Amino acid sequence: MNWTDERVEKLKKLWSEGLSASQIAAQLGGVSRNAVIGKVHRLSLPGRAKAGGTTTAARPKRTTSAPRAPNYAARVATRTVTRTAGxxxxxxxxxxDLVADQDIELAPNVVIPMSRRLGLTELTERTCKWPIGDPLKEEFHFCGNDSPESSPYCSYHTRLAYQPSAERRRMR
Incomplete structure (x- = not known):
């Protein structure tokens, strides 16, 4: 199938009228729904007109530069909800509230152990393998405290790594 100028113009017109990709493919003939969707994206056409007569904004093009940090400045959003009255x-x-404030209180009997600051080559089956710091930095190390046979971590880091599911749900 060849996208001629006339077919592209007809595609643009039908897309702006709010027809679905399947409907446009049927009207153009000789083209699949997926081909229509692909051409719409390559042409960077804005969102279609909906039944209500409004158009949706075109999605911004994605860049693969760096992930965006979440915007915590916009903490409150307005949502439309439905409810029944009779x-x-x-x-x-x-x-x-988009971001809930969480007050985290440490239990008074929690003791954070001093790490032995072991490197990767110094770890054994009986040492805690909890990583501490950034692996790309010079001061990166592992906890290195004694760990039971059944766990790769010491008792303190085991509690951090394996939280009960009810406790994780509460923290959300």
Missing amino acids: ATVLKEEVEV
Whole structure:
């Protein structure tokens, strides 16, 4: 299938009218739904018109430079929720906290052990293999404290690594 100028213009027109890719493929003939979707993306066409008559904004192109840090400045968002009042369904706007503040309290009997600062070649079956620091930095090391046979970590790091599922859900 060859994308001629006339077919591209017809594709743009049908896309802006809100037709689905399948409907456009049927009208163009000789082209698949996936071919229509691919051409729409290559042309960077904006979002289609929806049944309500509004258009959605085109998605920004992705770059593979660096991941973005989360924006914690926008902590409150407005969401539309529905609820029933008798036989009537009501829509209302509610404000929702996007990031919940968590107060983490350490138990008073928690003792953080001093690490023995072992390197990778110094680890044995009976030493804690909990990594400490950035592996690309000079001061990177492993905990190195004694660990039981059944665990790669000392008792302190075992509690950090293997949290009960109920406790993890509470922290979310």
